[in-house]
């Protein structure tokens with residue numbers, strides 16, 4: 112039996128019919144069509160699927176779509192800022208590029224969501240707080256240093 | 271997709287009715303859904319979402335001074351509570367190291383308790399704090415101590431239609447400052463499962479010179495988390511004045527008593543012998559941190575980090 116839900120993703124409200132066992136990740140990727148969030152492990156270990164659900168950082172691979180009924184979801188596609196000229200990458204996204212926080216990019220959508228959640232709660236985190244907040248996000252490429260520096264740059268206004 | 275159902279409970283009564291009809295409750299889903307991903311047990315055919323039931327996500331003090339923590343209170347909300355930071359820092363030590371910040375934002379205290387894992391982090395501090403589970407089912411509400419609730423790994427004494435509404439921490443009794451702490455042995459600071467854990471809650475004598483009362487519990491080394499009265503007895507009466515030799519002797523003795531009570535397994539993460547030795551170390555650290563807090567000394571949350579830097 113499928114269940115009818117309504118989920119607002121990056122400001123747009125989608126009525127959806129989902130299997131009760133479907134994950135929020137598969138639903139957003141396959142039904143909504145936003146493929147920014149990635150599936151690495153499908154197991155809450157890697158963080159590549161991270162989304163904000165009503166502001167909470169959430170491993171979307173392990174979150175049931177039915178539980179997100181009525182929720183406001185933000186994916187990496189929702190982080191860019193809109194201005195008169197169109198879309199512009201957020202300060203955090205720009206810092207990730209300029210500080211070498213991106214190589215293959217597979218972890219990047221989740222890293223950006225995790226770091227966004229951190230900066231919303233703690234606008235001026237210490238390096239230790241940054242590392243703790245990103246501990247659920249694995250990166251195979253960068254060695255993390257550029258990622259941590261990018262978040263720190265946003266926090267101290269030098270991004 | 272045949273036969274799978276999901277409903278959203280708007281009240282405790284809704285949830286209990288759905289559970290009585292066979293549905294499993296889902297709160298944050300961080301155990302239930304991830305357990306299914308691991309192939310531990312498939313997702314239930316019938317589920318009831320309880321995460322939006324109003325009123326179960328607050329932390330309140332009742333007129334008798336007991337603290338009532340709603341079952342839906344997340345680990346993140348526990349960390350944000352000044353009341354719990356003051357009254358039950360040992361619980362913050364546990365919530366601070368559950369998973370990652372995403373696990374803490376979605377995972378609830380009720381889910382942690384009802385999952386009944388012998389390695390769950392909030393269990394040992396809650397047990398030492400004398401916590402009671404408030405369960406509501408088709409035949410009314412009852413309270414169970416956590417020692418009665420957990421019966422074996424992954425199993426509780428709650429019947430299938432009983433919803434955990436809250437965890438209650440009784441008001442502290444007796445004069446004298448209190449302190450609590452939880453420490454786990456971990457190979458990394460986050461995204462870890464306790465290899466061994468220990469919690470302690472102490473109350474000092476009115477003049478602060480001695481340990482008047484102590485509770486000790488151990489994690490991940492017995493089928494369910496248990497108090498160790500022999501370790502508690504080693505701490506009670508310990509003299510805190512002087513150069514600290516007597517306290518150190520009491521801490522060491524409590525550690526040995528706790529190790530004696532442990533019946534750990536060997537697995538890929540640690541051998542039986544190593545786990546047993548580490549029970550002594552974790553118990554000593556938890557008791558030292560609880561006593562330090564009772565004496566007004568700063569021990570940062572999580573205490574697991576404090577013992578590393580010491």
Ligand SMILES: Cc1cc2nc3c(=O)[nH]c(=O)nc-3n(C[C@H](O)[C@H](O)[C@H](O)COP(=O)(O)OP(=O)(O)OC[C@H]3O[C@@H](n4cnc5c(N)ncnc54)[C@H](O)[C@@H]3O)c2cc1C
Pocket residue numbers: 154155156294295296297298299300301302303304320341342367368369370373376377378379380381382383384385389390391392432433434435461462463464
């Ligand atoms: C990556 C990761 C890391 C983790 N790390 C840790 C860790 O370090 N330490 C630790 O202790 N745990 C850890 N966990 C386990 C889990 O996050 C916690 O136990 C969490 O508190 C569970 O809460 P939940 O709301 O997500 O539970 P759910 O998954 O929603 O529920 C768990 C179980 O309890 C039942 N249940 C839930 N609420 C109620 C209720 N109110 N009444 C009756 N039954 C109920 C459910 O039916 C289910 O059987 C981790 C999990 C993940 C995915």
Ligand code: FES
Pocket residue numbers: 149150151152153154155156157158159160161170171172173
């Ligand atoms: S895909 Fe969700 S945590 Fe790895």
Ligand code: FES
Pocket residue numbers: 212213214215216217218219249250251252253
């Ligand atoms: S940039 Fe490749 S995994 Fe992080």
